Each structure stands twice: as structure tokens, then as C-alpha cells.
Amino acid sequence: MDKCKEILEQLNREIRRIRKADLKAGKEKTVMIPMRDGVKLFTRFIFPEGVTKGIVTFQRSCYAFQTPIFEWMAYQMACRGYISGYQLCRGIGQSQGQWEPFVNEKNDGLDTLYWLEQQDFAEQIGLYGLSYGGYTQWFVTDGLTPKVKTMVIIQAGTDRYRSAYTNGCFRHDVYTGWAVENAKTEKKEIYPDCCLYRPFLKMDEAVMGKRLSWFRDWLLHVDEKDTYWTEGIWGDLKKTAEKISVPVFLTGGWYDHHLEGMFYAWNHLKESVREKSVFLIGPWIHGMENGVDAYDIDDHTHDSPFGFNEAFRFLDSFFCKREYLKPGITGYMIGKDKWMHKDTLQEGNIRTFGLFCNGSNKFIHNPDNPVKAKGAESMLYAPPTDRGSKRQEIKEDNRIIYLHTKELEEPLTICGSVKVSLEIESEASDTMIIVKLLEEFQNGEVYNIRTGASTIGYRNQAKERVDDYIPGMPVRMEFQLWPIMWALQKGSKIRVSVSSSNFPEFHVHTNMQGSWSMQDKIKTVVNKVNVENSFLELPLSDRKNEE
Structure with a gap:
């Protein structure tokens, strides 16, 4: 099925979850808005019937094929009282100019806001956007015009380096x-x-x-x-969150590739802004689809295909001065099927677990035979069956070893960022180590919770490559996994799989030192984990805070 048509069908099914339309859509207005260099961008507005001025909701996007979706969103907003519009980015669809990803979004976004500010029909403005559309909103935070009162940013973060690399x-x-x-x-x-x-x-x-x-x-x-990352557009992007002066509604997914960058943005909002803002995190992959197979999800409170329902709910409650969600973090607790409010995820209750290995502690990495990724949080183009938390097949494979804890004597709730600390030895001067945090239930089924990856050269969150490893020497590698809210069951075991590839989530390491994209030679090596010197640190939620 055509992806756009599929999304529209989902939107039409789920729109029943927001307030009913009380108006009809009226006048439509198409404008080619001029930018500072004379390039004109295709922009559309739909007005509620009989309405000539009011609150404007507005988004920008680089995806011309999604135009029917933007039309649908503007129409639904108009039927609920808002003048709603969208714009196609430079060089996209009917917009003039040449498209170069991200480069023109700040100036074009600001020019569009300045144009909107001068329009009599726009009394107040609420901005929203998903993915690339969310990035177009981040780029204008230091130039918001007086009429802009709030922003909804869905699955888009501000740390571009951490989005591209780990x-x-x-x-x-x-x-x-x-x-x-x-x-x-x-x-x-x-x-x-x-x-x-x-x-x-x-x-x-x-x-x-x-x-x-x-x-x-x-x-x-x-x-x-x-x-390249600290200056220019990416350096500017990283600073955008601290420049926001209006309340913001962030929506992310536990298995969306932008989650880390969204946490960075949330943590860098000014305190005065964060105390009026909301960060909603659901059991979703990119596009707000369910990404968790380990449990049935019965609480559909925040179901929101393509982010529309949540964007509308927040904008509608904001402009109607109704509280929708309490400021702070509201996250879906996987394994308990409920949404929980947190002021902060990392509550300080850290417990250390030793690791054990029933088989060999050695694994092979042949770059011509990588491990295929099955279940991950930073995948976008793999089939949905391979993205998110998926059932893992545990079988003998000389490319992977499995470590485990003792059986859990009580249920535990992970709330924050897990640390995996391994002592590694490799025959290579550099290689990649992949860790996957798993839960093995009493019935033997295993599901992935979190994934971590690092080369030896960039170990322990190094900001530049260090080519100091001597093959065969033990080296400490610590993996700080993305935050998660996950309820571990009594009787389960925590497993950690260790390998040297997870393709195509990450590039396949050649086992050679140097810049990875310039290498044309490979080497097959054996890597090893010194299990007795390896452990887990879990951030556990206080049960009293979960009631």
C-alpha cells in the first residue's frame, strides 16, 4: 500500500480520539511567500468557514509526497476553529529554489514567520512539526516573532552529531x-x-x-x-533549545532514532520554559507507530499516528487555556501498560549486577558476514518488524556471546539510562563492540530493551578518535544506553548480548584503524569479553513513586 495512503487511513481511524469538529472548512489560500533572496515558497492555508482572523497553526516540511497529509491536517484543524497552514521547503514540490538539506531552513523559516507576523488574519501562532518538520521549528527558536505563543516538536532533537553517530x-x-x-x-x-x-x-x-x-x-x-558539528548549522541547532522563550511540547518515542537528541533539548531548555513545558515519550518507533512486541498495549491514551492527535490536543488545550498534561516528563512504562509522570528519569537509585557466561567468552567479527539487526532503537528504513523491541532468537552463533544475571528475585523498574561496563580484548587495533540489553522471561522468550555501540577508538564517549589500543590488551569499555522506562518481571533474567556488528543499524567495522568511510581493506578477528570484570548498572525507580 502507498505509504501516504496508509498514513491517511490511520489518521482517519484515530481522529475520533480528539474533540469533534464543530465547524466546516471554508476559504483556502495559496501564497508564494518571498524569501530574502527572492525565492518564493509554496504555502497553503485553510480557514474555518466564516472566519477571517484568529489563531494560526503552521508547519513546514521537505516531503512533497506527504502534501495530502498536510492538507488533511490543515482541514481538520480548520474544522475545529483554527486557521491552519503548511509550507514546502525550498526546492520541494512547487516551492522555488534548490533544496539542500537543512542549510536554508533557518533563514527561510524566519522569513516565513516575519511574513506571518504581518498578516492581519494571524492573531496568534502555534508552530508544529514532525521529524524534518520538527527541525525546521528548532532552527527558528532564536527569532520567534511576538505572535508565536508555543511550539510542538515531534520526534526531532537538537544534537545532530549524536543522531548520526554514537x-x-x-x-x-x-x-x-x-x-x-x-x-x-x-x-x-x-x-x-x-x-x-x-x-x-x-x-x-x-x-x-x-x-x-x-x-x-x-x-x-x-x-x-x-x-563541522560544533559550528555552523549543527552548532546553531545544538544551542536552539536554550533560546526558546515559549512553552514547548516535545513528543518522542522510546524506539525513535531522535530520542537522545530530544533528551538533550529537554535538558537544555531554560528552567523557566521547562517548568511550563511537556515531554511525552511513548512506546513508538519513528512516525509514532507502536514499537514494542514484548507486551500488549491496551492503554491507547496518547495514540497519535504521524503525531497529529498529540499536536492538536496540546495546541487546543494551550490556546483554550486548559491543562492537558502536567509539565515535566510523561512516559509510557513498558511492562506495566501505563503512563507515568516524572520530574526526572534518573532518580539516583543505582543497583549493580554481576554478569555470568555459560559458554565461550570469545566471538568472531568478519566484516563480510555482519550480524543482522533485529530490534533496535535507532533504525528508520528497516521493516517495522525489525525496529523497536522485538523477540530475539537465542541460538549458537560464533559472532555473538550472551552474558546474563541471576534470576530476579523481585520485579524491578528501570527508569533512566543503563550502563554496561565490559572489559574487552581484541586481535584488532580497532573494532566495534555492540551490546544489547535483553529481558529473558520465565517462559524463555527474550526481547531487546536497549542497544549500545562503540568502537575502541571512540570508547567511553570520547569526542575524538584515540588510536592507542594495542591488540590483545584488556581495555575498559562503558556503554551509557539511552533512557528507558521498562518494568522487569520477577523470575526474569537480564541478558546482555555482545557482538561486533548490528547491520544495517550501524556501519560494519573493518577491524582497521582510521576513518571508517575511507577504508577498503578488511580483517577477520576474534574479540573477547573478560566476564569476571564486567557488570551492569541499572537506574531503578522507587516503587513508591510509581503509585
């Missing part, structure tokens, strides 16, 4: 997949096999027949402290 590991299934889809080429079927091309830096021209300079920039700048 500890030197590039997220193919997000950014290579996105590059292939948005490169305006017909060769979309090349993904994910194209990720195995070496040297990967030349994949665009060799496989796609087109040089993508912006994509190559992502591949070449692997150090977090590189000025």
Missing part, C-alpha cells in the same frame, strides 16, 4: 537510508546493500551515480569535537 558508529539505517531516499535518484532499491560498498565514501558516485556533498560531510566528520 561513539564512532555511523547510523546507516537512518542516514544512508535517508540520503538514498532524498537524493532525487531512482535507485532507491540499492539500500541496504549499498552500505557494504568499500570505500563507503565513494558509494554515492559508484552506486547512485551522483555525488552527494552533504552526505559525504557526515561521513568524513566522525569526531564529535569537529568544527
Whole structure:
């Protein structure tokens, strides 16, 4: 089924969960809004019948194929009393100019806001956007006009480096997949096999027949402290949250690839803004689809395909001066099927667990035979059956070892960021280590909770690569996993799988030192975990705070 049509069907099914329409849609207005350089951007508004001025809800996007969805959203907003509009980014659809991802969004967004500010029909403005549309909102936070009263940002964060990389590991299934889809080429079927091309830096021209300079920039700048990430548009993006002066409603998913960047944004809001703002986190993958298979989800309070229901609920309650959600973090507790409010996730109750291994503590990494990812939080283009928390098949595989804790004597609730600390030895001068935190239920079923990844060269959150590892020497590697709210069951065991690949979530390491995208040679190696010197640290919620 066409993806756009599928989303529209979901939206039509779920719209019953917001307040009923009390008006009819009326006048439609199409405008080519001029930017500072003369380029004009396609912009549409739908008014409620008989309404000539009022509150405007507005979004921007780079996805022309989603125009029917934006039309639907504007129509539904208009039927509920709002003048609602959307704009296609520069070079997209009927908008003029040349599209270059992210580069023009700040100036174009500000120019659009300044235009809106001058329109008599706009009395107040509420901004909203999902994914790339959310990024277009982040970029204008330091230039919000007086009529802008609030912002809804759905599944888009402000730390772009951490979105593209984790500890030197590039997220193919997000950014290579996105590059292939948005490169305006017909060769979309090349993904994910194209990720195995070496040297990967030349994949665009060799496989796609087109040089993508912006994509190559992502591949070449692997150090977090590189000025490519700390200055320019990405440096500006990282500072946007602290510049917001109006209440903000953030919506994220436990298995959405933007979650880490959203936590960064939330933690960097000014206190005066955060105390009026909400961060809602559900059991979702990107696009707000359910990503958890371990449990049935019966509480559908915040179901929101494509983020529309939640955007509307917040905007509607904000402008009607009704409290919708208490300021702070509201998260879905996986395993308890309920939404819980938290002022902060990390409550300070840290418990350490030793790890055991029933089999070999050694595993092989052959770059030509990577482990296929099944269940992960930072995947976008893999089938939904491979994204999120999925049932794991535990079988003998010399590419993976499994560590475990003792059987849990009581139920425990993880609330925050788990740390996995391993002592590693490798035959390589550099390699990648993947850890997956799992729960094994008493019936033997196993589901992934969180994934961590790091190269030896970028171990322990290093901001630049350190080529100091001597093959065969033990080295401490600590993995600070993304925050999660997950209820562990009494009688379960916590498992940690350890391997050196998780494809295509991350790039396949060649076992060679140096810049990963420029390497064309590989080496097969054996890696080892010194289990007796490895452990877990779980942030546990106080049961009294869960009532």
C-alpha cells in the first residue's frame, strides 16, 4: 500500500480520539511567500468557514509526497476553529529554489514567520512539526516573532552529531537510508546493500551515480569535537533549545532514532520554559507507530499516528487555556501498560549486577558476514518488524556471546539510562563492540530493551578518535544506553548480548584503524569479553513513586 495512503487511513481511524469538529472548512489560500533572496515558497492555508482572523497553526516540511497529509491536517484543524497552514521547503514540490538539506531552513523559516507576523488574519501562532518538520521549528527558536505563543516538536532533537553517530558508529539505517531516499535518484532499491560498498565514501558516485556533498560531510566528520558539528548549522541547532522563550511540547518515542537528541533539548531548555513545558515519550518507533512486541498495549491514551492527535490536543488545550498534561516528563512504562509522570528519569537509585557466561567468552567479527539487526532503537528504513523491541532468537552463533544475571528475585523498574561496563580484548587495533540489553522471561522468550555501540577508538564517549589500543590488551569499555522506562518481571533474567556488528543499524567495522568511510581493506578477528570484570548498572525507580 502507498505509504501516504496508509498514513491517511490511520489518521482517519484515530481522529475520533480528539474533540469533534464543530465547524466546516471554508476559504483556502495559496501564497508564494518571498524569501530574502527572492525565492518564493509554496504555502497553503485553510480557514474555518466564516472566519477571517484568529489563531494560526503552521508547519513546514521537505516531503512533497506527504502534501495530502498536510492538507488533511490543515482541514481538520480548520474544522475545529483554527486557521491552519503548511509550507514546502525550498526546492520541494512547487516551492522555488534548490533544496539542500537543512542549510536554508533557518533563514527561510524566519522569513516565513516575519511574513506571518504581518498578516492581519494571524492573531496568534502555534508552530508544529514532525521529524524534518520538527527541525525546521528548532532552527527558528532564536527569532520567534511576538505572535508565536508555543511550539510542538515531534520526534526531532537538537544534537545532530549524536543522531548520526554514537561513539564512532555511523547510523546507516537512518542516514544512508535517508540520503538514498532524498537524493532525487531512482535507485532507491540499492539500500541496504549499498552500505557494504568499500570505500563507503565513494558509494554515492559508484552506486547512485551522483555525488552527494552533504552526505559525504557526515561521513568524513566522525569526531564529535569537529568544527563541522560544533559550528555552523549543527552548532546553531545544538544551542536552539536554550533560546526558546515559549512553552514547548516535545513528543518522542522510546524506539525513535531522535530520542537522545530530544533528551538533550529537554535538558537544555531554560528552567523557566521547562517548568511550563511537556515531554511525552511513548512506546513508538519513528512516525509514532507502536514499537514494542514484548507486551500488549491496551492503554491507547496518547495514540497519535504521524503525531497529529498529540499536536492538536496540546495546541487546543494551550490556546483554550486548559491543562492537558502536567509539565515535566510523561512516559509510557513498558511492562506495566501505563503512563507515568516524572520530574526526572534518573532518580539516583543505582543497583549493580554481576554478569555470568555459560559458554565461550570469545566471538568472531568478519566484516563480510555482519550480524543482522533485529530490534533496535535507532533504525528508520528497516521493516517495522525489525525496529523497536522485538523477540530475539537465542541460538549458537560464533559472532555473538550472551552474558546474563541471576534470576530476579523481585520485579524491578528501570527508569533512566543503563550502563554496561565490559572489559574487552581484541586481535584488532580497532573494532566495534555492540551490546544489547535483553529481558529473558520465565517462559524463555527474550526481547531487546536497549542497544549500545562503540568502537575502541571512540570508547567511553570520547569526542575524538584515540588510536592507542594495542591488540590483545584488556581495555575498559562503558556503554551509557539511552533512557528507558521498562518494568522487569520477577523470575526474569537480564541478558546482555555482545557482538561486533548490528547491520544495517550501524556501519560494519573493518577491524582497521582510521576513518571508517575511507577504508577498503578488511580483517577477520576474534574479540573477547573478560566476564569476571564486567557488570551492569541499572537506574531503578522507587516503587513508591510509581503509585
